[in-house]
Amino acid sequence: MNKWFRGIAPLLTLPLVATGCLFGPEKESAPIDPPPKNSQQQEEKQESSDDEKSAKQNQLELYFLSDEGMVVPYSLNVPKVEGIAKEALEYMVKGGAAEKELPEGFSGILPKGTEVQGLDIKDGTAIVDFSKKFLDYEAKMEDDILSAVTWTLTGFESVKKVNIQVDGRKLETMPKGKTPAQGLTREMGINLELAQGVDASNSMPVTLYFLGQSKDNTVYYVPVTRMINRQEDVAKAAMKELIKGPQHGSDLVSALAETTRVNSVKVKGDTAVADFGKELLQYSDEKKASRNALNAIVLSLTENTTAEKVKITVDGKSDVGAKGGDNFDKPVTRPKQINPSGI
Secondary structure (H helix, E strand, O other), X not given: OOHHHHOOHXXXXXXXXXXXXXXXXXXXXXXXOOOOOOHHXXXXXXXXHHHHHHHOEEXXXXXXXXXXXXXXXXXXXXXXXXOHHHHHHXXXXXXXXXXXXXXXXXXXXXOOOOOEEEXXXXXXXXXXXXXXXXXXXXXXXXXXXXXXXXXHHOXXXXXXXXXXXXXXXXXXXXXXXXXXXXXXXXXXXXXXXXXXXXXXXHEEEEEEEEEEEOOOOOEEEEEEEEEEEOOOXXXXXXXXXXXXXXXXXXXXXXXXXXXXXXXXXXXXXXXXXXXXXXXXXXXXXXXXXXXXXXXXXXXXXXXXXXXOEEEEEEOOEOOOEEOOOOEOOOOEEOOOEEOEOOO
16 A cells, blocks of 8 residues: 555545435544534524525536546536536636635646537537637647546436537547547546556456545545456456556555455346455454445446446355444445545
């Protein structure tokens, strides 16, 4: 484990949650002082204000650039407006107003000055029209920009693929790396890497979730698409790669111990049942699993299979506990957003 990560290990307790909620770091509660006499009125006013604010905002999962050069999902409150998908992309422009809400070291990923001139969603395809500033990027950023746009827009249920235009004209390929800019889907991957010793012509992608940490100690999940040797059992292969952890020299870390065994992974209907060895329970003296490990398993399995929920067992037993007292004896649903701000 990286040296900088050891110091915050006790803080890495990210809760598993139900549909519609978010994966994100917990913060310890401050000591509670005796409430003043008018506290109930203040609380009622605050709740009313919070409810009113919530009614005017959407929590959206957007994609930004970390200072390690990774494309990272981060969920922000975006005002509810007509054309919310267009608004989402505008929040991702470098130097924009959204940057003040990001963790230290995060920045917008779309070239500075980019304007989203239009966005139309039809039959599952989002056609987004950028201004010419969209093409003002460094060549090394080409894949990252396309990944960020694609993964942000396909986060909306109505969008399955993305086509890009510039000034109203279809952009067949990006100008610097000649990467296709039409028919973009999540199958193209994100933060793409090739596993050591893999024949690219006989490979397949698996998307894995590792942990990163910003300069201000914000801990977040990072999706990494790794090309591995083609095999039939994609789900089990993904779990084995998750356990292997990030590539050597990466600033990311794995939430699972390298000694963890994968006994089996089976997808039944909308649920993936993943059975691990007892090594999964080596997180504490109480023989419980790390919530980060369980979260990473849920995110990775739902990304690589058709499953919407994940049931985790250890040597066939379903009473898996996590540090902090939670019990994971029931299937857990993938959240709609991860890495939320303001939590």
